[in-house]
Amino acid sequence: SQQGEEDPQALSIQEGENATMNCSYKTSINNLQWYRQNSGRGLVHLILIRSNEREKHSGRLRVTLDTSKKSSSLLITASRAADTASYFCATPGGSYIPTFGRGTSLIVHP
Amino acid sequence: DTEVTQTPKHLVMGMTNKKSLKCEQHMGHRAMYWYKQKAKKPPELMFVYSYEKLSINESVPSRFSPECPNSSLLNLHLHALQPEDSALYLCASSQREGLAAYEQYFGPGTRLTVT
Numbered sequence: 001s002q003q004g005e006e007d008p009q010a011l012s013i014q015e016g017e018n019a020t021m022n023c024s025y026k027t028s029i030n031n032l033q034w035y036r037q038n039s040g041r042g043l044v045h046l047i048l049i050r051s052n053e054r055e056k057h058s059g060r061l062r063v064t065l066d067t068s069k070k071s072s073s074l075l076i077t078a079s080r081a082a083d084t085a086s087y088f089c090a091t092p093g094g095s096y097i098p099t100f101g102r103g104t105s106l107i108v109h110p
Numbered sequence: 111d112t113e114v115t116q117t118p119k120h121l122v123m124g125m126t127n128k129k130s131l132k133c134e135q136h137m138g139h140r141a142m143y144w145y146k147q148k149a150k151k152p153p154e155l156m157f158v159y160s161y162e163k164l165s166i167n168e169s170v171p172s173r174f175s176p177e178c179p180n181s182s183l184l185n186l187h188l189h190a191l192q193p194e195d196s197a198l199y200l201c202a203s204s205q206r207e208g209l210a211a212y213e214q215y216f217g218p219g220t221r222l223t224v225t
Binding site (some may be wrong): 030031033035040041042043044045048050088092093094095096097098099100101102103105 | 114116143150151152153155158165166198200202207208211213214215216217218219221
């Protein structure tokens with residue numbers, strides 16, 4: 001069953017702007033992952049953040065995790081047209097298999 | 111090699127056909143997964159193989175039959191599918207399955223259309 005819920009469902013910005021998307025979840029977790037999916041393709045792993053971490057960076061990506069609020073955010077700085085994709089958060093479900101939220105569809109206009 | 115390959119890329123089949131989807135990885139991963147994804151929806155887990163043994167079957171209809179011949183290969187055999195089974199089928203692998211968090215590596219998917 002789906003645990004993570006991304007917000008907003010859709011986001012449209014101009015190149016160079018920052019994009020922020022959020023993920024809320026219901027039960028305690030030991031990690032949270034973010035994935036990107038370009039249209040009709042496989043998912044690409046972006047960042048894994050563990051429950052004892054508050055923030056992680058990877059290039060232009062910054063992920064935060066607030067376990068008290070059961071939420072995470074993904075920030076993409078200085079966005080590019082190539083960042084256009086769907087972004088999913090994944091939290092451990094049954095047997096700790098990642099379970100994906102419904103995703104945020106990001107469009108970056110050149 | 112951090113690639114998961116899937117064949118075919120596209121498949122059109124009738125409801126009486128039998129076909130197979132194939133997935134391969136050479137990263138030494140011991141957990142492999144099949145997901146089904148409908149348009150504008152998140153991937154939904156179908157099966158998990160851990161050390162070549164089926165560990166999770168998410169109540170998938172028997173017209174989908176997974177097989178893991180060895181640690182690098184994963185098949186999904188299809189028989190008597192319904193039009194509502196049309197979707198993107200994604201294969202993924204990870205080092206292990208279980209409590210420790212492992213990132214999943216996904217293949218590009220097979221776009222299946224059932225007519």
